[in-house]
Every structure is written in structure tokens, then in C-alpha cells.
Amino acid sequence: MAETSDGPSSEEWRPGQIPPDLDAVSLRMLDVLREDGRISIAALAQQVGISRANAYSRFEALRANGVIVRFTAQVDHVRSGLGVCALVFVTVRQQMWRQFRNQLALMPEVEYCAITTGQHDAMIQIRVPDVATVHHLVTHRLASIPAVKATETVFILDEVLRRPYVLPSDQRPLPQPSGAAPGTDPMPLGMTRFVRADAGRAGLSEL
């Protein structure tokens, strides 16, 4: 359905070859498509300055390579009746991760779930019609999952920014700070290679 990765098996993807053939033209196509996913291929070809046939083949390549996962409609949650949003930070009982993931997949009000470093193990974002449902979901539905050891909930008061999808072409060429420059470190890790710890803490006093 909409799951990013419900298991260890990636489809046919080896994390070595990170950008398959993402040249500037294809990146511009992605840039256009993320702002208007219903644009016709003809108009897309015109906007990026290539022929229609070329646009068709690139478009299909982007889908075949898995760079474009899907096209989707972004709906206004408040206008569609789900005006309450919250984050639930979950501590997961070790060796019960699979059960945790399976249970999450059964909860349609969960919009997003990420495994994180730091104090908690996972963060889930839920979208429900009212505050009472948040309470019910956290104290009954989540609590009934054995894999869930503890939770901590914060409400989202306002969503300041929601970009469709960030692209590498957005990022300005970073000025080399001094030592090891950002961008010098390709590091083809598949997002599952960090050390679990309170890493990543960066108080500004550090400066």
C-alpha cells in the first residue's frame, strides 16, 4: 500500500549506485513534477527544453528506476476533516520491531513513522479528527501493542512548512567551511548504519 519498507528486503536496489543517471535534465523534470504531478509529458518536455520522445523515455526511466515512487494528491487535512495532528515518540521493546511495524501498518491514522536515534526509538505522526481520538489512540490502541514500552506525545500546533519533496538540485553548492567539507563525503549508507546513541546533539553553545 503506502509503506516505505515494511521489511528488510529491498526490491532490486543496491545502495552502491546512488544516482542512477540523474543528470540535470532529469532533475529539472523531477522539480517540475513535484510541483505539478499532473502535467502532461508534452508540457513537461517543453518546460525542461527537450523533445517529447525524450521526455517520455526519461519519464519512464525515472519510474522504472524507482526515483519516482508514485504520484499523489496532497490534501488539506483540516479541510478534509482531520484537523488534529500529533507526534508520538515511542520506546520499542527490543526484538519486537517486526511486530511494531506490522501493528503500525494496521493503523490508518498513522501518516508517518521513522526509526530515530536519541532518547526514543521511533517517532510516529498521527492525523485524527479530534483531540479525544489522540488520547484514545495513544492510551488504548498503541498501549495494547506489546512491542510498545512507552510513549510520549506532543501536539502539532501549526505546520509551518511542508515541501512536497526535497531534491538535491535545491541544495546550494555549500561553501567549504574549513576542514572536511560537506559534499566531500558521499557515504553510501542505506540509512541504517548509524550508531544508536545520543549522537547528533548539537547545542549551540558548541559554537
Added chain:
Amino acid sequence: MAETSDGPSSEEWRPGQIPPDLDAVSLRMLDVLREDGRISIAALAQQVGISRANAYSRFEALRANGVIVRFTAQVDHVRSGLGVCALVFVTVRQQMWRQFRNQLALMPEVEYCAITTGQHDAMIQIRVPDVATVHHLVTHRLASIPAVKATETVFILDEVLRRPYVLPSDQRPLPQPSGAAPGTDPMPLGMTRFVRADAGRAGLSEL
């Protein structure tokens, strides 16, 4: 944390009339469109069991009412070259919210930003090519914003679940627990009416 909506206010939206005309058919249309945003109106009409003309008028109404914000392409971040994702929890200096928002808008690697209750004031999600860029962004770019008082960063190790967009129709009709049932509390608050506190905490021992 006081005013969350110091931005250009709401467009033409009064939070009273939450569902404008979202009947079951339009909800099914949204359900289809969020899984295939490029489907033709003809095929969409067929899937939800209405005529083409009806589908066209409903489709345009959904866009005009702002229920559908945009159509977008979901890209695989790892395949597109942004394999590192992190959450940065930010403590914002009071009365500098506007500056904070303006600065965020200038940072293309910020995919999402939400104002939250709890220990911190805001959570931002960033998407960058490598770990070094996270460090640089947090300790230099974010730190140089006067509105930012402190930050705390966690890395995202894996993204378990990412639903395109949650819809009310996904939510099962909740069984009435006992007392005040969820769903009995419409509470048309515009997402800016919660009390700042450590509210929402729900230890499972509470059960």
C-alpha cells in the same frame, strides 16, 4: 510559545465549516487520487462509479475548495541522492517566530517544519546528501539564526511508514470505549488552541 500564526493569516478560510461538501464519493475520489495522482478523470469516474462529467465537476470543486492542495511526485530520496534524514528540535526565542519562519523558507533542505507542544517549540525535518551536511546545517546555518535558542538533533535510521495523505475515510468507526467516546467531540479548533505544557504525555502505566 505564544502566537503560532504570525504569518499572512489564513487565506479565505473560516475554520467553522470544516467539511465543505465532502461526501462519500468525493472521499473515494481523494482516496484514489492520493495513490495515483495522474489517473485520468475518466478512469477515476469509473473507479468511484460516477459519470465523467460528475467526476470533472467534483474534481474541480476539490481543487477550488482547497481540499486538494496540489499534485506531486513522490521521489525516492536515497535514489535521488539525499540519503540522510534528520530531525532537529528547535527552541525558538520568544517573539522571533516570524524571523524563524522566514529563515526556514530560505533553507531548501528543510522538508517539513511543525510547531509543537512539549519540551521544544518546533521540529524540522531535513534531507541532505551526507552526515557532514547535517552537522554543518545545525551548527552553522541554524545556529546563525538569532531566533534559534537551542537545537537537538536525532538521525532517522529508517522510514518505516509514509502514507501519502491520511483521509477521514481511512479511520474505522471507532468503538465507543465507555465514557466520552472519540468522535463525539467535533471541537472545531484551528490547530492553534492547545495549551503549552507537557500535555499529551501518556505513560502506559496509566492503563
Added chain:
DNA sequence: GTTGAAATTAGTACGAA
């Protein structure tokens, strides 16, 4: 809200540069 036309556009299949 539905059905059935015409007008437009999308998708495909070729060569040619």
C-alpha cells in the same frame, strides 16, 4: 447527474540527425 457527440491532446512508432 448522465450519456453521447466533436475537438483536443496524449501515447506510440517509426526514420533522421
Added chain:
DNA sequence: TTCGTACTAATTTCAAC
């Protein structure tokens, strides 16, 4: 590879029911 063109199929629009 990319482009340009022609051909076929599909979609959108607009009408009447």
C-alpha cells in the same frame, strides 16, 4: 542518445437528455 513527424488511441470538453 536525441529529435521530429506521422499515426492511433485516449481524454477532455460541450452539448442535449
